[in-house]
Amino acid sequence: MDFNQPATENPADRQRVLGKSTPRIDGPLKTTGTAPYAYERHDVAEGQLVGYPLGSAIAKGRIVSMDTSEAEAAPGVQAVIRTTDMDVLGKFQMNVVPLFGGPEILHYHQAIALVVADSFEEARAATALIRVEYDEDETDGFDLAARREAALEQEGEIEQEVGDFETAFAEAAVTLDETYTTPAESHAMMEPHATIALWEGEGNLSVWTSNQMVAWNVQGLCDVFGLNKENVHVDSPFIGGGFGVKLFVRADAVLAALGSRETGRPVKVALPRPMIANNTTHRAETIQRIRIGANEDGTITAIGHDGMSETQPGGRGENCTAQTPVFYAGPNRLIVNRLVDMYLPEANAMRAPGEASGLMALEIAMDEMAEKLGMDPVEFRAINDTQVDPGDPEKxxxxxxFVECLRQGAERFGWADRNQEPGSRREGMWLIGHGMAGGYRGAPSTTSAARVRLQPDGTAIVETDMTDIGTGSYTIIAQTAAEMLGLGVDKVEVRLGDSSFPVSAGSGGQWGASSSTAGTYAACVKLREEIARRLGNDDASALEFADGKVTTGDRTVPLTEIASDGEIVAEDTINFGDFREKFILATFAAHFVEVAVHVGTGETRVRRMLAVCDAGRILNPLSARSQVIGGMVMGIGAALMEELAVDTGRGFFANHDLAGYEVPVHADIHEQEVVFLDTEDATSTPLKAKGVGELGLCGIAAAVANAHYNATGVRIRDYPLTLDKVLDRLPTI
Amino acid sequence: MSPRNPTWRVKRRTVLMGSAAAALATASNTGFPRMSHAQEAAAPVGETRMTVSLVVNGEPRELELDNRTTLLDALREHIRLTGTKKGCDHGQCGACTVTVNGRRINSCLSLAVMHEGDEIETIEGIGTPESMDPMQAAFVEHDGYQCGYCTPGQICSARAVLAEIEAGIPSHVTADLMAPMQVTEDEIRERMSGNICRCGAYSNMMAAILQVHGGQA
Known part of the structure; x- marks a missing residue:
């Protein structure tokens, strides 16, 4: 199905199943421990061996020698795979650094060996016996701040240049020129990267893995090993969190495949938790200079955002200026992005890449600017709203x-009763503050296919290689098919994550929900057409599907009767047409937060938070809300605690486990409220829906930071807002 | 941002170490003592495998195990009860929470052979998809999870938390140790804080736990 014009009225509009809060259909499996995750699939292949990886102990250089003799002689060891045994392996285009092979070291904990043994305990013990001699390179260092000055002398990539920014900024009545920093962050999903691999014959590879993008994983394995797609099978039905770190093939799958190729047996590999932060990817550290100029009335006349992030050579870093070209109006604009090459582990996508860290800075700047103007920060944002691309008003x-998000949020939160004077409201030992911020995240959709199989018993099966990384894909796909076929959700079985199924959009960039449901819609439309044909009616749209029956004219037939001779299968792909390129598709939020900061210790508690979201039609309000509150939790982490601490001498993240890298826990999370505006976006998909998986994280950290300033009167521009940064500036007890 | 101390430049040099032994840093210029690999590889003293008898979800189990096997891996790899999850293997995340003789523990921090005769309850012993425990059903109803990986541990902890409060076991936030213990949101948050949920479903779990408590009261 080609989606070549805005959606008009269609069967998905009935909203009998779609749009209704629906508990996840995979919930009973997840809550009883019976949902199968990658590492625990004992049933898929007999005789599984266990592989344990070894990571490089230097950041940059090469391996001079590896002595694996003791490891090979250790009890239970079946094979030792050394990176020095082979040339560097191929690389999928989205990976920046090769995952294995050759003596070159490009980052700390780069995989350099795998010990395969009969048991986990034996493999782990033997890995510790490997002796490695390195020749370490001198580098330009690992401290972004120290390298900033030199980087500013290089030409950056101009993302947007409109009007004459420098002149307009110089002439503006009120100006702000501040620099903000965001640290590197780790995805820290709960399930470590894990794969069971079985290599058969000359190059038939099956992997049971944990990956967000099944088709990319197939391609990645082909690129790494020089295999043909038809000989690679990937299965990833349950994924214990990803947030971007499981978008592409990673070392677990490569090592397990190598182990299986070497031993002829299935091999399973999970990355040990302390290896994940440095072996895999992270959100890059950024330094962002923001300049805003405005008239006395608050109208922005000039906006400049100069962002800088670290990356491995050839990588993309963190595009922290992503939102700035289009979020707020202003006739003079200069948006620049700079990459600083560094041999830290690979910077790559983490939930809302770009906007998440960009809004951490921009939305503090907007708060500071509102204060300079003596304006309500809600009002300041509202008057600078734009309905078009400020750099291309035709678009x-x-x-x-967004303005409705702001207004409704202010009303619901009780913004009028906020603390107006920073540092002035106190409850006992606690300073109370209120803050808000805007949220923006693009709403892409991509090609996605599905197959629908109407069964003789009147139930339906949907098959697509789409993944559910906690996003609720199983349920919204079931809802879509149920809506289109007039069934209850309980009459739809959804099968995901298998590369033998039609290729979907996969899970990333908050495109998964909108794309995969559109693909399911397309397949269902095709099935309806086939059913119409069998009923002798050429016009499928004249059919009414309800309660397991289909009605054409005055004739009503149960679906069981239609499929009584055998299942009816329909498969289709949604393709998104060019007409959408005339528009910007995006999602918006307004975040409001109340914090309490302890006057003696500087400890910050987020007491309540509200997000009002504009994300088109909401497919499942229950799971959509969970996505948004989950983003808000991650935003509290970004605001108050999350930071991959760089060892700037040795070039690695020092706090590389879940004790050192702190994420929010139950005690950190209090009242959370989410409101979805009743909007639909006909340009997005036939279902008029957009994603929400990343929106909840966009802007929230700045809202917390602004509330923290409002509570304490101390402006912190370097995340996270740990208490050491405020302790010496708090009022006397 | 305040400028950091100037980077000390790493000189081109040769170092000798494996990352697994990084804590025993062997590079000559670090000043740390050097530990020989021969010492690390020293042969074990005594038996390396033992037999242990456990009662898992009411069922007696006899296992012959490598002594280094954690209770978590005994469950997941040997009994193949994979509902209990390995998130970190270092006692940092709580995904491996089970109850042993009625008390919840991180099963990754405990060797299986230390549990001779112990009664272990895992998520599989609490309920099944067809017959869920009230806490499991409440998690489904309130969407108290997303990816599902921390969920079995959260549910084991949630049930134990209500039992601990009922038994009068105080927590860090218990204000009055002499008064009857109350099930409050603060008590639940505090006691659940050993179980990380990166998807951030905490407030939904709170609703589920409070509902189950309300049903019990």
Whole structure:
């Protein structure tokens, strides 16, 4: 199905199943421990061996020698695979650093060996017996701040240049020029990267793995090993969190495949938790200079955002200026992005790459600017709203209800009763503050296919290689098919994550929900057409599907009767047409937060938070809300605690486990409220839906930071807002 | 941002170490003592494998195990009860929470052979998809999870938390040790804080736990 014009009225509009809060259909499996995750699939291949990886102990250089003799002689060891035994392996285009092979070291904990043994305990013990001699290179260092000055002398990549920024900024009545920093962050998903691999014959590879993008994983394994797609099978039905770190093939799959190729037996590999932060990817550290100029009335006349992040050579770093070209109006604009090459582990996508860290800076700047103007920060944002691309006014937002988010949020939160004077409201030992911020995240959709199989018993099966990384894909796909076929959700079985199924959009960039449901819609439309044909009616749209029956004219037939001779199968792909390129598709939020900061210790508690979201039609309000509150939790982490601490001498993240890298826990999370505006976006998909998986994280950290300033009167521009940064500036007890 | 101390430049040099032994840093210029690999590889003293008898979800189990096997891996790899999850293997995340003789523990921090005769309850012993425990059903109803990986540990902890409060076991936030213990949101948050949920479903779990408590009261 080609989606070549905005959606008109269609069967998905009935909203009998779609749009209703629906508990996850995979919930009973997840809550009883019976959902199968990658490492625990004992049933898929007999005689599994266990592989344990070894990571490099230097950041940059090469291996001079590896002595694996003791490891090979250790009890239970079946094979030792050394990176020095082979040339560097191939690389999928989205990976920046090769995952294995050759003596070159490009980052700390790069995989350099795998010990395969009969048991985990034996493999782990033997790995510790490997002796490695390195020749370490001198580098330009690992401290972004120290390298900033030199980087500013290089030409950056201009993302947007409109009007004459420098002149307009110089002439503006009110100006702000501040620099903000965000640290490197780790995805820290709960399930470590894990794969069971079985290599058969000359190059038939099966992997049971944990990956967000099944088709990319197939391609990645082909690129790494020089295999043909038809000989690679990937299965990833349950993924214990990803947030971007499981978008591409990673070392677990490569090592398990190598182990299996060597031993002729299935081999399973999980990355040990302390290896994940440095072996895999992270959100890059950024330094962001923001300049805003405005008239006395608050109208922005000039906006400049100069972002810088670290990356491995050839990588993409963190595009922290992503939102700035289009979020707020202003006739003079200069948006620049700079990459600083560094041999830290690979910077790559983490939930809302770009906007998440960009808004951490921009939305503090907006707060500071509002204060300089003596304006309500809600009002300041509202008057600088834009319905078109400020750099290309011909290009409009398909739907943008940001001002309504702001207004409704202010009303619901009780913004009028906020603390107005920073540092002035106190409850005993606690300073109370209120803050808000805007949220923006693009709403892409991509090609996605599905197959629908109507069964003789009147139930339906949907098959697509889409993944559910906690996002609720199983349930919204079931809802879509149920809506289109007039069934209850309990009559739809959804099978995901298998590369033998039609290729979907996969899970990333908050495109998964909108794309995969559109693909399911397309397959269902095709199935309806086939059913119409069998009923002798050429016009499928004249059919009414309800309660397991289909009605054409005055004739009503149960679906069981239609499929009584055998299942009816329909498969289709949604392709998104060019007409959408005339529009900007995006999602919006307004975040409001109340914090309490202890006057003696500087400890910060987020007491309540509200997000009002504009994300088109919401497919499942229950799981959509969970996505948003989950983003808000991650935003509290970003604001108050999360930081991969760089050992700037040796070039690695020092706090590389879940004790050192702190994420929010139960005690950190209090009242959370989410409101979805009742909007639909016909330009997005036939279902008029957009994603929400990343929106909840966009802007929230700045809202916390602004509330923290409002509570303490101390402006912190370097995340996270740990208490050491405020302790010496708090009022006397 | 305040400028950091100037980077000390790493000189081109040769170092000798494996990352697994990084804590025993052997590079000559670090000043740390050097430990020989021969010492690390020293042969074990005594038996390396033992037999242990456990009662898992009411069922007696006899296992012959490598002594280094954690209770978590005994469950997941040997009994193949994979509902209990390995998130970190270092007692940092709580995904491996089970109850041993009625008390919850991180099963990754405990060797299986230390549990001779112990009664272990895992998520599989609490309920099944067809017959869920009220806490499991409440998690489904309130969407108290997303990816599901921390969920079995969260549910084991949630049930134990209500039992601990009922038994009068105080926590860090218990204000009055002499008064009857109350099930409050603060008590639940505090006691659940050993179980990380990176998807951030905490407030939904709170609703589920409070509902189960309300049903019990």
């Amino acid at each position: 409009a937002f398909s739907e943008r209800h």
